[in-house]
Amino acid sequence: MGEPVAFRCVSCGREYEPWSLDYTCPRCGPRAGTLEVLYDYRILGRRLTPTSFAETRRSSLWRYEELLPVGVEHAVPLRAGWTPVYSCPTLARELGLSGLWIKDDALNPTASYKDRATAVAVAAARKLGRGAMAAASTGNAATSLAGFCASAGIPCHIFVPRTAPKPKVAQLIAFGALVFAVDGTYDQAFDLCSQASAHFGWYDRSAAVNPMNVEGKKTGALELWEQLEGELPQYVLVPVGDGSVISGIAKGFSELVKVGLAEASPKVYGVQAAGAAAIAHAFRRFRRGEAILPADEPADTVADSIKVGRPRDVVKAVRYVAESGGGFVTVTDEEIVAAGQDLPRRVGVFAEPAAAAAYAGLLALLRDGTIPEGATAAVFITGSGLKDPEGVLRGLPDPTVIPPELSAVERVLSQ
Amino acid sequence: MGEPVAFRCVSCGREYEPWSLDYTCPRCGPRAGTLEVLYDYRILGRRLTPTSFAETRRSSLWRYEELLPVGVEHAVPLRAGWTPVYSCPTLARELGLSGLWIKDDALNPTASYKDRATAVAVAAARKLGRGAMAAASTGNAATSLAGFCASAGIPCHIFVPRTAPKPKVAQLIAFGALVFAVDGTYDQAFDLCSQASAHFGWYDRSAAVNPMNVEGKKTGALELWEQLEGELPQYVLVPVGDGSVISGIAKGFSELVKVGLAEASPKVYGVQAAGAAAIAHAFRRFRRGEAILPADEPADTVADSIKVGRPRDVVKAVRYVAESGGGFVTVTDEEIVAAGQDLPRRVGVFAEPAAAAAYAGLLALLRDGTIPEGATAAVFITGSGLKDPEGVLRGLPDPTVIPPELSAVERVLSQ
Numbered sequence: 067m068g069e070p071v072a073f074r075c076v077s078c079g080r081e082y083e084p085w086s087l088d089y090t091c092p093r094c095g096p097r098a099g100t101l102e103v104l105y106d107y108r109i110l111g112r113r114l115t116p117t118s119f120a121e122t123r124r125s126s127l128w129r130y131e132e133l134l135p136v137g138v139e140h141a142v143p144l145r146a147g148w149t150p151v152y153s154c155p156t157l158a159r160e161l162g163l164s165g166l167w168i169k170d171d172a173l174n175p176t177a178s179y180k181d182r183a184t185a186v187a188v189a190a191a192r193k194l195g196r197g198a199m200a201a202a203s204t205g206n207a208a209t210s211l212a213g214f215c216a217s218a219g220i221p222c223h224i225f226v227p228r229t230a231p232k233p234k235v236a237q238l239i240a241f242g243a244l245v246f247a248v249d250g251t252y253d254q255a256f257d258l259c260s261q262a263s264a265h266f267g268w269y270d271r272s273a274a275v276n277p278m279n280v281e282g283k284k285t286g287a288l289e290l291w292e293q294l295e296g297e298l299p300q301y302v303l304v305p306v307g308d309g310s311v312i313s314g315i316a317k318g319f320s321e322l323v324k325v326g327l328a329e330a331s332p333k334v335y336g337v338q339a340a341g342a343a344a345i346a347h348a349f350r351r352f353r354r355g356e357a358i359l360p361a362d363e364p365a366d367t368v369a370d371s372i373k374v375g376r377p378r379d380v381v382k383a384v385r386y387v388a389e390s391g392g393g394f395v396t397v398t399d400e401e402i403v404a405a406g407q408d409l410p411r412r413v414g415v416f417a418e419p420a421a422a423a424a425y426a427g428l429l430a431l432l433r434d435g436t437i438p439e440g441a442t443a444a445v446f447i448t449g450s451g452l453k454d455p456e457g458v459l460r461g462l463p464d465p466t467v468i469p470p471e472l473s474a475v476e477r478v479l480s481q
Numbered sequence: 482m483g484e485p486v487a488f489r490c491v492s493c494g495r496e497y498e499p500w501s502l503d504y505t506c507p508r509c510g511p512r513a514g515t516l517e518v519l520y521d522y523r524i525l526g527r528r529l530t531p532t533s534f535a536e537t538r539r540s541s542l543w544r545y546e547e548l549l550p551v552g553v554e555h556a557v558p559l560r561a562g563w564t565p566v567y568s569c570p571t572l573a574r575e576l577g578l579s580g581l582w583i584k585d586d587a588l589n590p591t592a593s594y595k596d597r598a599t600a601v602a603v604a605a606a607r608k609l610g611r612g613a614m615a616a617a618s619t620g621n622a623a624t625s626l627a628g629f630c631a632s633a634g635i636p637c638h639i640f641v642p643r644t645a646p647k648p649k650v651a652q653l654i655a656f657g658a659l660v661f662a663v664d665g666t667y668d669q670a671f672d673l674c675s676q677a678s679a680h681f682g683w684y685d686r687s688a689a690v691n692p693m694n695v696e697g698k699k700t701g702a703l704e705l706w707e708q709l710e711g712e713l714p715q716y717v718l719v720p721v722g723d724g725s726v727i728s729g730i731a732k733g734f735s736e737l738v739k740v741g742l743a744e745a746s747p748k749v750y751g752v753q754a755a756g757a758a759a760i761a762h763a764f765r766r767f768r769r770g771e772a773i774l775p776a777d778e779p780a781d782t783v784a785d786s787i788k789v790g791r792p793r794d795v796v797k798a799v800r801y802v803a804e805s806g807g808g809f810v811t812v813t814d815e816e817i818v819a820a821g822q823d824l825p826r827r828v829g830v831f832a833e834p835a836a837a838a839a840y841a842g843l844l845a846l847l848r849d850g851t852i853p854e855g856a857t858a859a860v861f862i863t864g865s866g867l868k869d870p871e872g873v874l875r876g877l878p879d880p881t882v883i884p885p886e887l888s889a890v891e892r893v894l895s896q
Binding site: 474 | 559563567634641650653663669670673677825865866
């Protein structure tokens, strides 16, 4: 495995001994002080070849063990990663692209990209000898943690606001998590989770505060590189809520360059809903020369999984995206719903609205010329449409009712 | 690829030139006369070694191209197969087994085992130059066909009874299928689909009538063998509705024996809901020396995907299961629901009720001593719980509501 050489604060740059602290830089605090896991890229660059990962024969993100902070011996049975990437030549042609790929991360054990983070975080808990885990979330991250803890056979504590949707909470309970419905806001649930984790010695997987999350999430970029045999696309589109997924993906590309396996990172574009665009706004301020500060805004969108008003990984997201030469784009709810209905019809991929937003972002960037004709692009589908079928299916037409006669079929076909 | 040497009627044994007919034996009719695809197992046995499949480096069922009737050059982008298998040592110990594996086929593109059949059937349509497909179904098979046709860019026609649940139909429409809501019974929709397919030249993927389905479905058995490095379990549990999935799985094991890669097939056990047990009853009659005849019975169970009263693959299912030395078992709806809530909690796998039935069947066979202590077993999870979350989650307790205070967390934990 990768043997980290330091955990570094993304804001003040201070370096800590690996594993000497679990979460964030004490100086910069839990929102600005998220940690980066650093490796000796020179040594890794000498050791790794384009076939190193295939030689492991692992059909999971553990094929990238050499670039991960935890070894496969700590992994739980559930298989995260090594999801398919689909080449879409027909759709590419229609959009004026010379190549388009869809990376379908709905095919993870709990049907979202979050399983990548959880796989590494739960393995870290086992490495560190922590016998229990926790997280504050009602969304894909909580489901993922609950599923992986069940697979690991370790207790899982989830903190949600009391108003969390019942079916989501029920799935957590089905996975055997102990769910605390906090009579307060999401932020109160988040803070109580941190406090309880510290008090009881649980390992906290909550978004951004745990540096293992980004380590797991970077593997999507490594896979894209490997599955496209080193021919990375010029543009990569990622839906953005808390900012952790895009931070991970951008870090993955950047590390491929650092170890000499790729020449350059794709331009990574974050896609946010117009009604929940705190990181896109922070990025705009950063472009104007302002400091990157945690931003709080109201959040409203159909795309549940990226409806985040108080993003936790804003510093990494803004910095890494800028380093890749990419940027941010916002899309309306109408564009998200249309994209979510276009994708299954055109490529057979049923994505949740948040994931479809990434495809909507591609269309927007093509329209405004940011992505030029003839370019190549990949879109990360970060969650399954089965997580929110009503959100995807709204407004679709009803089927045609016919009597059980061949002539009726003929009539419909000739219309 | 495997080059079939014959298509043989499972009832009268008559052999037809491969590809000389699409569906069933004209003599024995569409229910008794389903076809078996035969290969030259002697030649394959000389050619295949335990590493032949891994050498393809394909993370899909196309790694078994040598045992399939169609070549990978006809495959669509969507990736079916090569789903994970999870070893469950803790649960095995608790159940008195010396080994237990869960094969999670919910991680297929449209989240069910049916994608294996569809992948091969759609490839066959392309090989045969059929420009459109059809099926009668409201369930996983229809969703699967609609998704794969979208991926292939070919028209898809689905026939459903008018009473089909709206959300399922909406997903078909989202995948771009032309859905005919037939004002009649499911059987009328099935017959109209056959008739229209013949008339318009569509390739019909409806359950059982198309011999490609079983070819695709056998790959789950091949994978289990490969993933367990040739150490097959003694017992394999499969949920049974129409009978095609279990026919495919049993054929896969039998072919491994025929080509010399396995010494013996596991005993394959079909699990049916007590309220929808037509094949289990046909098996019982067969055991008493009666002929295997298509059977029609009323069907009622919470396990939607195996609620089949007029199973289409009864002859293959009964014969192949008998040849494996296995049998059938029925489980009540209460057992199915309990199994569906036990699985996620114990192994982190969220299965639809029909799939959980296979696990319920394992428990039943352990209880009645059919599966002895110390045995090894594998359970096929054939569909995701996200397909029917309400069916899985019914009756789970509500979460504990607490004020946002650490002392409240402590109180809950000490209860």
